[in-house]
Amino acid sequence: MSSQELKIVFTGPMGAGKTTAIRAISDAPPVSTEVGNHDQKTFAKESTTVALDYGEVSLENGTSLRLYGTPGQGRFSFMWEIIGRGALGVVLLLDASSATALKDLDTFVTTFRRTTPDQAFVVGVGRLPPEHGSRLDDFSRALAATGVVAPVFAVDVREREDVLLLIETLLCILETQMPEAEYASA
Amino acid sequence: MHPPDARFGTEVAGRAQAHLEELGATNKGISLAVLTSEDGFEIAAYRGAETSGRIAAMSSSLQALSEAISREAGLASSQGLIIESENGKIIVLGVASTAPRVSLAVVAGLNETLGTLLWAARNCCKSLEQALRK
DSSP: OOOOEEEEEEEOSTTSSHHHHHHHHOSSOOBOOEEEOOOTTTOOOSEEESSOEEEEEEOTTSOEEEEEEOOOSGGGHHHHHHHHTTOSEEEEEEETTSTTHHHHHHHHHHHHHHHOTTOEEEEEEESOOSSOHHHHHHHHHHHHHTTOOOOEEEOOTTSHHHHHHHHHHHHHHHHHHSOHHHHHHO | OOOTTTTTOHHHHHHHHHHHHHHHHHOTTEEEEEEEETTSOEEEEETOOTTHHHHHHHHHHHHHHHHHHHHHTTOSOOOEEEEEETTEEEEEEEETTBSSOEEEEEEEETTSOHHHHHHHHHHHHHHHHHHTBO
């Protein structure tokens, strides 16, 4: 694989760990648009992203990744489309402890598929219970129901290795999906 | 979308609404003014319409981006931004020292000059700051 620069999007609902994931792997401190969260009923955390996160990571093979994170709340869905444009791959992060996790999967997959049908997908599910095999299968089934074929992983986005696994899987998918010349010039 | 006053209380929303009405009454070219919490919720709106909730969320994103690019460029904290389009202009200004942090988005047609609009919006922000002070 030759040296190249690729745009990857991290998306998913509020509290799924998009900002944390980008922070875990970015070579330099990411650009952040976090502000105070005044919607504690939806998710009890202090801050929330309202525009985007932006980080960069250089892989050993010379590939440079530009990492964009979206806001999670539906009222910022206009940013999903703006940020999604031109991205070759999408990392969808989900929170298994959320009652709306499977619905969230459908919402984000449907939105990104509608705006950019050819994007490669990989799904990372966090906050799974200790014996999570069957729970992870629920996400695989829900994903299959959307018609999207993509790997689903249990992840802890605070762990750099977990996030890099998602990225490397995405790059493998891209490599198999695209003709070599097109991939190299992307 | 939550109603404008549901999250921040009717008293805060009422005080903010009065200042937005005054801004609109003295500047006839203003077609919309929205006061928005830093995380994108509409608190009050002058000539609020179906789109005001969406404009509110967008203005909070823009304000956050203007602050991020100011930081990245090594400048002091962003006070706001100006968007000039073919048919009018939009100003988004941060309102200092309020809890929650808020921003004001003002939309106006071509008949309102940029200088007048900016002056009026900044004065409105000062009034809002007094009214919503922490």
